[in-house]
Amino acid sequence: MxxxxxxxxxxxxxxxxxxxxxxxxxxxxxxxxxxxxxxxxxxxxxxxxxxxxxxxxxxxxxxxxxxxxxxxxxxxxxxxxxxxxxxxxxxxxxxxxxxxxxxxxxxxxxxxxxxxxxxxxxxxxxxxxxxxxxxxxxxxxxxxxxxxxxxxxxxxxxxxxxxxxxxxxxxxxxxxxxxxPDLTGFAPGETSRLRALADRAWQLREDDDLNALLAALDRETGDAVTPGAELAAAAAGIYLAVGDLAAARALLERAAHALQGDVPRSLAGLTLARLGQVRDAQWDRDLATRTYRAVLALNHAPAVARSAAEAGLQDPFTLELPPE
Known part of the structure; x- marks a missing residue:
């Protein structure tokens, strides 16, 4: 044994x-x-x-x-x-x-x-x-x-x-x-590379080349561990960070519609919570509220998504962009 x-x-x-x-x-x-x-x-x-x-x-x-x-x-x-x-x-x-x-x-x-x-x-x-x-x-x-x-x-x-x-x-x-484990001959492959790309996109830094990051996300179709829906949601976060609400919403709605099958269990909550915030920022309060409630109705939503949804139900989300 x-x-x-x-x-x-x-x-x-x-x-x-x-x-x-x-x-x-x-x-x-x-x-x-x-x-x-x-x-x-x-x-x-x-x-x-x-x-x-x-x-x-x-x-x-x-x-x-x-x-x-x-x-x-x-x-x-x-x-x-x-x-x-x-x-x-x-x-x-x-x-x-x-x-x-x-x-x-x-x-x-x-x-x-x-x-x-x-x-x-x-x-x-x-x-x-x-x-x-x-x-x-x-x-x-x-x-x-x-x-x-x-x-x-x-x-x-x-x-x-x-x-x-x-x-x-x-x-x-x-x-x-x-x-x-014996690591002889092991090298990280595509699953590792895609996961690294998504992890990087979820954690933006001030010195990031956002255009390059968006281009990298757009080139990929994803896999089981990091599906295309997550790559789209991560790209939406970049657009949201620069105030492009229309592009962020389009990507998040595309990601939400792709939430089928055996996607990572946290993805639905993260995607819908962010989508609710974008809808709020676009003054679509009724749809934003329904989206937040959808997060809380999920069998599993990560704590950060539940917290965002609960806060959004309490007070409308507003987008605060850093000064240029």
Whole structure:
């Protein structure tokens, strides 16, 4: 019984052009995996919760417990330590370790780099430093206990496991039959490239070449993980950012009409919430209201879409463009 561990970066998958949700799909296809054992974040809006089912890769839950209470205890410990000089020094040491590791994992990397000894050693050093500063328990979110329980649930299983990057060193220690995937000859393909394009378009920066980004989106037809409807919705966001409401609405309505079949489950909510905002900005309040209500009626809509829809029902959306 062997387990192949793949590193998860959570929302940071959206920031890594060569290790994004599409790349994870490609790695799983390379392994021949029809399902994954989920040992990562329970966030329902996790990028892989969209990508894997869209790629017809099943997610098997039941391995990760709800440790939200540990976050509460951690906050209480921070409040206690912050009252004392020595406690504040320990908090600074832990924060420094976290800052250093965060700087590493927010730097775009490839699958080879993420699973390298250098990065895994950095993850181990981060947790060692945190434990040295705050002790095992509330200070580490009960990490050793959590990993031991997770390893016990995974013991006797086989297949591909999605686990947080910084948990991999500990799981490799606790699970003798676990290993990282063999990346010999692997290179990100079209699924990864399309996902990177869409991720980039959803996160505009001031120095972006918007015309080039729109041209790139327009050239693509999409795939199962990043369908054409999402590419159209992402392009609409660019037009909305520059105040071209007519173009944004046309693209969003096209995307909404294409929301059929096994599209990523978050896409309908994101598309309709943005469409409601555009209709509001064009003074089409009645249709905007109905669109917001459609978002809230979906079986699943990401938190950001639900929040936008609820806000839109409360007050009409208005477009505020930055000064030229």
């Amino acid at each position: 062997t387990l192949t561990l793949l590193p998860d970066l959570g929302d940071l998958l959206r920031l890594h052009p060569q290790y994004n949700a599409g790349t994870v799909v490609e790695l799983l296809r390379r392994l021949g995996a029809a399902e994954v054992l989920w040992a990562s974040d329970l966030d329902p809006d996790h990028p892989l919760r969209d990508a894997l089912p869209a790629a017809r890769i099943a997610i098997r839950d039941g391995f990760t417990a709800d440790w939200a209470w540990a976050e509460t205890e951690h906050g209480q410990l921070q409040g206690f330590l912050s009252q004392y000089p020595q406690g504040r020094e320990r908090l600074r040491e832990a924060a420094g370790a976290e800052r250093d590791f965060a700087a590493l994992v927010t730097t775009p990397m490839t699958a080879f780099q993420l699973m390298s000894a250098e990065v895994l050693d950095a993850a181990r050093a981060y947790h060692t430093a945190t434990q040295a500063a705050l002790d095992e328990g509330p200070g580490t979110h009960w990490r050793e206990k959590r990993l031991s329980e997770l390893a016990a649930r995974l013991a006797g299983q086989s297949g591909a496991v999605i686990a947080p990057l910084d948990d991999l060193p500990g799981l490799l220690d606790l699970l003798p039959d676990a290993h990282l």
